[in-house]
Each structure stands twice: as structure tokens, then as C-alpha cells.
Amino acid sequence: xxxxxxxxxxxxxxxxxxxxxxxxxxxxxxxxxxxxxxxxxxxxxxxxxxxxxxxxxxxxxxxxxxxxxxxxxxxxxxxxxxxxxxxxxxxxxxxxxxxxxxxxxxxxxxxxxxxxxxxxxxxxxxxxxxxxx
Numbered sequence: 155x156x157x158x159x160x161x162x163x164x165x166x167x168x169x170x171x172x173x174x175x176x177x178x179x180x181x182x183x184x185x186x187x188x189x190x191x192x193x194x195x196x197x198x199x200x201x202x203x204x205x206x207x208x209x210x211x212x213x214x215x216x217x218x219x220x221x222x223x224x225x226x227x228x229x230x231x232x233x234x235x236x237x238x239x240x241x242x243x244x245x246x247x248x249x250x251x252x253x254x255x256x257x258x259x260x261x262x263x264x265x266x267x268x269x270x271x272x273x274x275x276x277x278x279x280x281x282x283x284x285x286x287x
Contacts, residue, residue, distance in 0.1 A: 159190060170199075171246035184210075194262065194264050194283065194285060195264050195266075195284060197264075198264040198265060198266040198281055198282070198283045199266045201217060201243070201266065201281045201283065202266035202267060202268045202279070202281045203266075203268070205268070205279065205281065206270055206279065207266040211227075211230065212270055214226045214227050214230070215227070215245070215247045215272075215277070215279050216247070216270060216272035216273070216277060217268055218245075218247050218248075218250050218252070218271060219248030219249075219250055219270075219277045219279070220248070220272070221250065222277075224250070224252040227252060228254050228255070229238055231243055231245065231254040231255075232255060233252050235254060235255040236255075240255075240285075240286055241255060241283055241284065242254070242255050242256035242257075242281075242283070242284035242285075243255060243256075243281065243282070243283055243284075244256070244281070244282040244284070245279070245280075245281060246279065246280040246281075246282075247270070247277055247279045247280075248277045248278065256284065262284065262285045262286075263282055263283065263284045263285075264282070264283055265280055265281065265282040266280070266281050267279060267280040267281070267282075
């Protein structure tokens with residue numbers, strides 16, 4: 155089990171390095187990608203990574219994916235978002251989905267996902283951050 159976890163994390167790290175190298179090798183004007191966009195994508199990746207690594211958050215996500223209550227996730231992410239700023243976060247785990255801090259429409263969205271080991275099966279967890287224009 156540890157080897158599978160290590161392999162998945164190593165593979166993800168390698169893909170991140172390749173993607174970063176590719177992004178840095180592209181002319182910025184030609185790709186129409188700004189540093190703000192890169193920051194937003196990195197923020198979504200950070201949400202996903204921290205959520206997957208935290209034992210408490212991972213357990214709450216697994217319970218939510220199994221049809222459990224979303225209250226614990228909403229409280230955790232609501233408190234976190236209140237400290238960070240005006241973001242909207244959609245959390246999807248398995249077939250369940252909940253929104254946190256989504257008062258109005260947003261113009262820009264980025265999504266990051268992680269595979270969580272819940273018991274003996276993997277669950278797809280997706281984190282979509284939406285920003286003001």
C-alpha cells in the first residue's frame with residue numbers, strides 16, 4: 155500500500171515538473187496565460203493536495219462521498235475561505251457535490267482533482283475554485 159502511495163505521489167510530482175517546464179518554455183504572449191492564471195491554477199492544486207494529505211479532511215471527504223453529511227466540509231472550507239478572500243469552492247467526491255462561499259456568479263474557474271483511498275476503493279475528489287472577474 156505504501157509503495158502504491160509513493161508511486162502515485164512520485165508520478166504526480168513528475169507530471170507537475172514536466173508541466174511547469176513546458177509552461178515556462180512557452181512564450182507568455184503566445185499562450186495568453188498570465189501569472190494570475192498560473193497562481194489560480196496553483197491555488198486549486200494546493201486545495202486538492204492539502205485536502206488529500208490531511209487525515210481529517212480525507213476522512214470527511216470519504217464520508218461525504220459515501221452519502222454522508224456535508225456539514226463538516228462546509229464548516230472547514232467556509233472558515234478557510236473566509237480567511238483567504240472572495241472565492242467560491244465546489245467540492246465533488248464520488249457522485250456527491252457541495253458548494254462553499256458561492257454567493258454570486260463567477261467568471262473564472264479552475265479545477266484540480268485527486269484520487270482518495272477510501273477504505274478499499276478509490277474515490278475521485280474534485281475541487282473547483284471560482285474567482286471574481
